[in-house]
Amino acid sequence: MSEDPFAERMKRLEERLAAAHEQRKEPERRPNEYQQGSLAWRMVIELVVGMVLGLAIGYGLDALFGTQPLFLVVFALLGFAAGVRTMLRTATEVRNRRGEGALMGPPPGNSDTDPEGPR
Template sequence: MQQDGDDSGQQARDAERLRALEERLAKAGRDDRLAPPGMDKFAHANQAWRMVIELVAGLGIGFGIGYGLDLALGTTPVLMVVFIFLGFAAGIKTMLRTAAEMGGPPVQAKPGDDPAKDERD
């Protein structure tokens, strides 16, 4: 008989621990401190800046490679001009890839995830 009393007490403690764990998990899953409020308003501006930076980085890298090759080979700035255009093309290609990511289909949520927020939330 003593064994039954210990089992029911253990089950009660386990149930309480399980409930406390579920509460902690629910609280951790909805942690609003991770994303500052109002940042979703600037999402498109952030993506636009990303695209501008990608273009400028392509131009800068092309300029650097072309200028370096011109210095090393002692040529006129022909290679610099060529590599600036190549960097511009690479920057445009990267921008188009970013635009395709933005306009692509939304990522499918896993079962059990919270619904995605939109502008109305």
């Protein structure tokens, strides 16, 4: 007797499934490029938002109290400082491989790329 017809049908089905699976595969992406770009934009936005909020609060207080440039200057500087602080916190997250920066590099403790060695 020849081969079992059920086994032949199963073999053809597996081949068709494998071919369909190959067609549905998405092309490989390079996530590091997109990740670094999004991280850079995140840091820029954090700085700008800090500045804008400081300016808005300062202008509002100046308009409320009638002290034109005083609060505007003070809160603009505070907003800038807050934006820089937030950017530094984001940089620390990336360095510690948390948050958005988790996919940007090898895991911590990889002695091949980490000059400090394992942690």
